[in-house]
Amino acid sequence: MTDRVLIAGAGPVGLTMALELSRYGVPVRVIDKIAGPSDTSRAVAIWPRTLELFDRSGVTTDLIAVGNRVVAANIFSGKSQIGQIRLNDIVSPFPFALMTPQYETEGVLRRHLKLRDVEPQFSTELTEIQQDLDGVTATMRAADGTETTERFDWLVACDGSHSVVRHRLGLEFQGDTLGLDWTQGDFHLTGMPIPSSELAIFLHPEGALVFFPMAPDRYRIITSLGRSTAVEPVPLDLEAFQKVIDRRGPGGVTLTGTVWTSAFRINERQVGAYRSGRVFLAGDAAHVHSPAGGQGMNTGMQDAINLAWKLALVSRGISTAPELLESYDAERRPTGAEVIRESGKLTKAATIESHALQDVRNVVAHWVLGLPAAQHAVAGLITELAIAYPKSILNGPSGGDRAGSRVSPVAGEPPYGATDTPRFGLHGCGEGAKSLLSQFPTLLEHQLRAPQAVGQLTLVRPDGYLAASVPEGDWREIAAYLALFAAPA
Secondary structure, eight states: OOOOEEEEOOSHHHHHHHHHHHHTTOOEEEEOSSSSOOOOOOOOEEOHHHHHHHGGGTHHHHHHHHSEEEOEEEEEETTEEEEEEESTTSSSSOOSEEEOOHHHHHHHHHHHHHTTTOOOBOSEEEEEEEEOSSOEEEEEEETTSOEEEEEESEEEEOOOTTOHHHHHHTOOEEEEEEEEEEEEEEEEEEOOOSOTTEEEEEEETTEEEEEEEEETTEEEEEEEEEEOOSSSOOOOOHHHHHHHHHHHSOSOOEEEEEEEEEEEEEEEEEESOSEETTEEEOGGGTEEOOOTTSOHHHHHHHHHHHHHHHHHHHHTTSOOOHHHHHHHHHHHHHHHHHHHHHHHHHHHHHTOOOHHHHHHHHHHHHHHTTSHHHHHHHHHHHHTTTOOOTTOTTOOOOTTSOTTSBOOOOTTSOOTTOSSSOOBEEEOOSHHHHHHHHHOTTTBOSSOBOOSSTTEEEEEOTTSBEEEEEEGGGHHHHHHHHHTTSOOO
């Protein structure tokens, strides 16, 4: 079968996109101009919501096998703890974050793709794209200079912050570059007094210092360097990093080896639309922001998961509803904007230069993080369990329930969207529910799920968000909702 979707970029977002589409029966091609799989750490945090969504494809089990579980984030001012964010109190099958080098995450995704006979084509550069109402014509150049031009139904740009696709489309990457320099590195170390199951954030008058534990003796360390007039930020070597840790850290930590280092300035940018005709943008091609909170890779992979089930329904002819593909931008662009805002707030709070304001920040943080409601809100934000689409054009009737909100996975039940066709899950019983199953066999899972509330029918999207919820007697409202998406017979 001819590949239906071209995916530009074989990083975590592109690989997620390819895996989701291929398991839903959509032929894909994945290309990347780099020579082969990356061997650098880059993003290290995988949050509970991403783990829930990857559980649909069996990826989560393999990620857990290679990752380090983190159940809390500690915040210090000097050597005094001012707060803790507990992840193990959240309601999820995965009440922890995973810390693992990005190359491990990509390796897991590639192995799952290979099981579906999909392998990325490296050393393949996308040089030209043209689109019309029926598809996309793409010109690709191999390492030996050979060019081929092929036709695809759709193109998904997962090619990073310097996206070739975005440039070819002439889409502006709106936003700013912030003025502070940062450096990061992966180090082997000894003497860390905080358990390797917990993050550590040190707010020092000179700047922030953050430890992400990937193993008991290996950490990702990020620190701010202040303002600079240099054209490009310069990473610190091991000796310079050690001096920063001695001044800002917990004391007693000794770096014993360097795995990888880099330096950067934070960009806060977002494209004005995540879709242009038959081309979609996801991940860093669509949005970039501060690494504070470790949300970037997760947001990008969830872009892919959000788009994939919708694109699969359309590509396979199961649905012709324009709202499906329109909802990708409508749902994910506001989510990306919120991540930019919230990570920016965290960065500004961590890099306050006024000593008086630093004292105020520390007092407020200590007080706020002691409130149960604040703990719940902050944990929901960081873990991405709080992501919702309350204004989505896909939201159906929901009465007192909030359409577009995450539906917690139910112990003992298969994850939503785990079948080989993206189907809605229906919770309920009675003749109305059975009638819905018979009317919409391609859109609904073939078995009813247990009612979530007595006398209630609940419809859940393949990505685990609430689509509709009505009393059993109003089952025809769900029928009318599903009829909007069903392709004509």
